[in-house]
Amino acid sequence: MWQALREEFxxxxxxxxxxxxxxxxxxxxxxxxxxxxxxxxxxxxxxxVMADLFGIVNIPEAVWINxxxxxxxxxxxxxxxxxxxxxxxxxxxxxxxxxMMDIMGEAVKIQSDPAAYHHALxxxxxxxxxxEYALDPETVIARSEPRxxxxxxxxxxxxxxxxxxxxxxxxxxxxxxxEAHRLVPESWTFRRQAWSLERVGDGPFxxxxxxxxxxxxxxxxxxxxxxxxxxxxxNYYSTWKG
Amino acid sequence: xxxxxxxxxxxxxxKGTGWQIKPEGACKGDTCIPLKDNPGEQVDIExxxxxxxxxxxxxxxxxxxxxxxxxxGGRTLSTAEAPNLTLPDVDGNLFELxxxxxxxIVVYAWAPY
Numbered sequence: 001m002w003q004a005l006r007e008e009f010x011x012x013x014x015x016x017x018x019x020x021x022x023x024x025x026x027x028x029x030x031x032x033x034x035x036x037x038x039x040x041x042x043x044x045x046x047x048x049v050m051a052d053l054f055g056i057v058n059i060p061e062a063v064w065i066n067x068x069x070x071x072x073x074x075x076x077x078x079x080x081x082x083x084x085x086x087x088x089x090x091x092x093x094x095x096x097x098x099x100m101m102d103i104m105g106e107a108v109k110i111q112s113d114p115a116a117y118h119h120a121l122x123x124x125x126x127x128x129x130x131x132e133y134a135l136d137p138e139t140v141i142a143r144s145e146p147r148x149x150x151x152x153x154x155x156x157x158x159x160x161x162x163x164x165x166x167x168x169x170x171x172x173x174x175x176x177x178x179e180a181h182r183l184v185p186e187s188w189t190f191r192r193q194a195w196s197l198e199r200v201g202d203g204p205f206x207x208x209x210x211x212x213x214x215x216x217x218x219x220x221x222x223x224x225x226x227x228x229x230x231x232x233x234x235n236y237y238s239t240w241k242g
Numbered sequence: 243x244x245x246x247x248x249x250x251x252x253x254x255x256x257k258g259t260g261w262q263i264k265p266e267g268a269c270k271g272d273t274c275i276p277l278k279d280n281p282g283e284q285v286d287i288e289x290x291x292x293x294x295x296x297x298x299x300x301x302x303x304x305x306x307x308x309x310x311x312x313x314x315g316g317r318t319l320s321t322a323e324a325p326n327l328t329l330p331d332v333d334g335n336l337f338e339l340x341x342x343x344x345x346x347i348v349v350y351a352w353a354p355y
Contacts, residue, residue, distance in 0.1 A: 002350065015345045017337075019329065021353045026332045028354050033332050041337050043329040045351075047244070052311040053260070053325050055318030056351045065324045065347040069340070074319060078350060125346060137322035144319035147311070153297035156310030160299045163244050163306065172301065189353070196355035207355040 047162040055145030058188040072134040074144040077237035079114035109233035154183025255285040271321020
C-alpha cells in the first residue's frame, strides 16, 4: 500500500524510507521486507535509534523531511493509505486462541484518520513548502515528544536492554527494559519490543501474544491487553492535528 | 549510543551522538553547550555526560555503557534539522539519510511484532 504510494510520488521527487524497529534485526524483518519487495530504502533499527532521534513511541509512525533536510512533520501516527473500494475483510483462522481473539477485539477499536493523513501527504508532495501541512521549525520542535533527563535515561536503559538481548543476556535485558518502561511509560514501542521477546509457542502468534501465558512467569508490569484496556484503544495512536 | 569504553575518538562520539565538537563546545543545530575542557582527539565520556547533562547507564561487569540522548528544552527535538540517520539494510549495507538530500522524504517506522 505504501509501496504503491511511493511509486506514484517518486517521479515528483519523493522517497519513502522504511525502518523496521526490532532487536531481532534483519532475520526477523526479512520475511516482511521480501514480501513487500520494496524499490525504496528499507532499513533495520535494532536498538530503536528512531526513538532517540525522532521520538517514535508507536508503530506505524512517520517523519516528513523536506528537500533541504529539514523535518517538516515530527514523528506521528502514520496510518496505511486508504484503499479504493471495500477493504478486504480479515478472516481469522477458525481456531484462534482466546487471547488472540481478545487482542483483535481491542485492535478493531483503535482509531486513526487515514483520509486526513494521506490528503495532507499528497498536498505536501504537490505543494512543498506552500503546503499548510509542512510545519515551520518552531512548530516541529514544539510538537516533538516531551523528553526530560528521566526519559532520556529510559532511552539509555532501552538501548542497553536491546543490546544485552542480542548478546544472549535475556534476564539482564529484562531488568533494563523494565526501567525503560518505568521511565518512558508513553512508549508503546519500548513496551511491545520487550513483550514480543517473550515468545509464546512457535506458531504465527509467538511474538504477537505480548502478554502472560500459563507456562511461565510474566516479567513485566504490563502487557498489551491490560495496557490498551487501561489507556483506551481510542488513545493508542496520536490524533491527527493537521 | 552504546559504548565498550569510556574514552572514544572524537569522530566516534560525533557519529554516535549527532553532536559536533567545536571551539564553542558541543553543537547541534543552533545550540552549543560549553564544555569544561574541549576534548582533543579523545573524548572522556563521563565528562561529556556531565557537561551535556546526558544520562549514562553502566553494566560494568560486561564492560558496556549506554549514553542516552540529550533533553534540551524538554523535547525530543532541539532543532528541525534532520539528523543523518545511518542504519543498515536487510543485507547489512549501511545507508545514510543524507544521500537523499534534494528529495521529499517520509521515514516510516514499522515492526514485525
